[in-house]
Amino acid sequence: MMLVADSGSTKTDWGIISADGLTTYFSTSGYNPFFMDIDSIRAAISSEVGVHLAPLEVQCVFFYGAGCQGSQVSNMERALRQVFTAAVTVEVSVDLLATAKALLGDHPGFAAILGTGTNTCLYNGNAITYHIDSLGFLLGDEGSGTAIGKRILTDFLRNQMDSPIRDAFERKYGLHEAEIMEQVYASNYPNRYCASFTRFLDEPEASGKYRERIVGEAFRDFFEKLVCLYPAYRTLAFNCVGSVGYHFSDLLKIEAEGYGMELGLILPTVIERLTLYHYSLR
Structure with a gap:
């Protein structure tokens, strides 16, 4: 076996x-x-x-x-x-x-992970040849579920949500500032906790312009601070695996094409x- x-x-x-x-x-x-x-x-x-x-x-x-x-x-x-x-x-x-093996097989190209965390690389059909560290959720992981969740929580805690969206958040989670801060700073898996709030963007009140803004900003951060650092990235197709990339593939396509990359294969899992x-x- x-x-x-x-x-x-x-x-x-x-x-x-x-x-x-x-x-x-x-x-x-x-x-x-x-x-x-x-x-x-x-x-x-x-x-x-x-x-x-x-x-x-x-x-x-x-x-x-x-x-x-x-x-x-x-x-x-x-x-x-x-x-x-x-x-x-x-x-x-x-x-x-x-990720590279599943997305590219024995062909060279660019591969990325967009899930709870992020990661990226160039692959030669056999091995990873160039890799820029995502630095984890404290220093990096731009575009990840954790990064998106942190944006949502920050908006809530700083009262930057429109009233209908904030009301929907309070109805769904019933959380207070102290509870959120304790989970983020004292729990064993703060990255998972933050990433879990990406699901809020499926709520009717948040699924329009708010979703577009939050995810769009996170993906632009991902391209600016990671993808664009790869040599000749515009000559490569953007291939990706992960729940975040797959679930928000409509917005990912917009951002990838905006940075001159054709959208390639997008998979939820490998x-x-x-x-x-x-x-x-x-």
């Missing part, structure tokens, strides 16, 4: 390739080694994945995850080996490589194409 995973900070998508070649998929919570220690990751994977399969039957694990860089790669490998103790192969790579990629290498 082969197991393929694409993990963000919020959600992990898993693909199972059985011995007879059948593929099945399931999802669990996200596992980011920058925010979780080895014991927490091991316990979470063991309890959540164990519902869907017998860990001892897994022979190969290919795990692509947010935060899986530098020393965190070995930490994630250790956590996975403690769960999948019979696995002969356990490989851990950054989630950006999974797991099916990534699993098929590894299946083809068997």
Whole structure:
């Protein structure tokens, strides 16, 4: 049995390739080694994945995850080996490589992640050749769900919403300033908390010009501070995976074309194409 995973900070998508070649998929919570220690990751994977399969039957694990860089790669490998103790192969790579493989296959180009966080790269058909660090949600992650959620929360806390939008926000969430500030500054996963407010933009009161302004500003920030830093970016198609890019693809198209990039493939997740990629290498 082969197991393929694409993990963000919020959600992990898993693909199972059985011995007879059948593929099945399931999802669990996200596992980011920058925010979780080895014991927490091991316990979470063991309890959540164990519902869907017998860990001892897994022979190969290919795990692509947010935060899986530098020393965190070995930490994630250790956590996975403690769960999948019979696995002969356990490989851990950054989630950006999974994105490039799923979006571009063996062709060179530009690939991006627009989900809870962001990431971008140039890919040569085999490996990432150029990468500008998104710097995470405290210093960067422009255009991400976290960045969009922070804009919404800031508007609410500073009373910058029109009355109908503010009333809708209060009805939906019933939050006070102290509660928000505690979650943002004292919770374990403030990035997830902020990103959860992107759903507010689907509310009827917020789904028009307010949605266009908030998301448009976030995407322009993303292009100005990340995408435009890549050499010859205007000669490349903009390919992207992630819930934010997919859900707001209408606004993403406007911004990409405004910066001289044709919109390429936009996917909500990579797991099916990534699993098929590894299946083809068997």
